[in-house]
Amino acid sequence: MAMAAGLIAAPAAAREADRVLMSEHPQGRAFQEAVGYADAVIAGDTIYLSGVVAGMAKGETDLAPGYDRAFKAIAATLARAGASWDDVVDITTFHTDLAAHIDGFAAVKNKYVKAPFPAWTAIGVSRLYEPTAVVEIKVVAVKPRT
Numbered sequence: 001m002a003m004a005a006g007l008i009a010a011p012a013a014a015r016e017a018d019r020v021l022m023s024e025h026p027q028g029r030a031f032q033e034a035v036g037y038a039d040a041v042i043a044g045d046t047i048y049l050s051g052v053v054a055g056m057a058k059g060e061t062d063l064a065p066g067y068d069r070a071f072k073a074i075a076a077t078l079a080r081a082g083a084s085w086d087d088v089v090d091i092t093t094f095h096t097d098l099a100a101h102i103d104g105f106a107a108v109k110n111k112y113v114k115a116p117f118p119a120w121t122a123i124g125v126s127r128l129y130e131p132t133a134v135v136e137i138k139v140v141a142v143k144p145r146t
Contacts (some may be wrong), residue, residue: 019043021080039077047081047141049074051094053133063101063134067108070137075112083141085112090140091120098124101134 019042023029032038040049054070056063071085078084091113095101102122118139128136 021077024080040081042081042143045143047078047083047087047143049077049139049141051136051138052077053128053130054135054137055130055133063104064108067105067135068111070135071108071112074137074139078139078141081141081143083143086114087141087144088113088118088139089142091118092138093120093122094125094128094136094138095122096125096127096134098122105135 020038021040021042022038023032037050040047042048052070052073054063054066056066057069060066075085078087091109093105095105128134130136
C-alpha cells in the first residue's frame with residue numbers, strides 16, 4: 001500500500017509564486033505582506049481577487065468616484081491576470097448601507113459589467129476592515145480561452 005501511495009503524484013500547489021499577484025505599489029505590497037493576502041490568486045483557469053474597497057476621498061461629496069476607482073483597480077488586477085470584466089463569473093459585494101448606496105453603486109458597476117451578466121450577491125454588513133470604506137467588491141473570473 002505504501003508503494004502504491006508513493007506512485008501518486010502530489011498535486012501542484014494552487015498558490016505558486018508566479019500565480020499570486022501582489023500589489024505593484026510598495027506601500028500596498030508592504031501592507032499585504034504584513035497582513036498576509038494577495039491582490040489575486042490564479043488557480044488553473046480561475047482568478048480569485050481579494051476584495052477591493054470603495055469610499056469617498058477627501059473633498060468628495062459623492063460615492064460615484066470612489067466606486068469608479070474600485071472598479072478600475074479591479075480591472076487593472078484582472079488585466080495583470082490575463083482577463084477583463086468580460087471574464088468575471090461571480091461578484092460579491094459587501095455594503096455598509098445597502099439600501100442607501102445600491103442604486104449609485106449599480107450605475108457605476110453597469111459601466112464595467114455588461115450582459116451577459118455574471119452572478120452577483122450583495123450583502124449588507126455593519127462595517128468593513130477599512131473604516132472609511134462603504135463597500136467591498138470581490139470577484140471571481142475565468143481566464144479566456146486563447
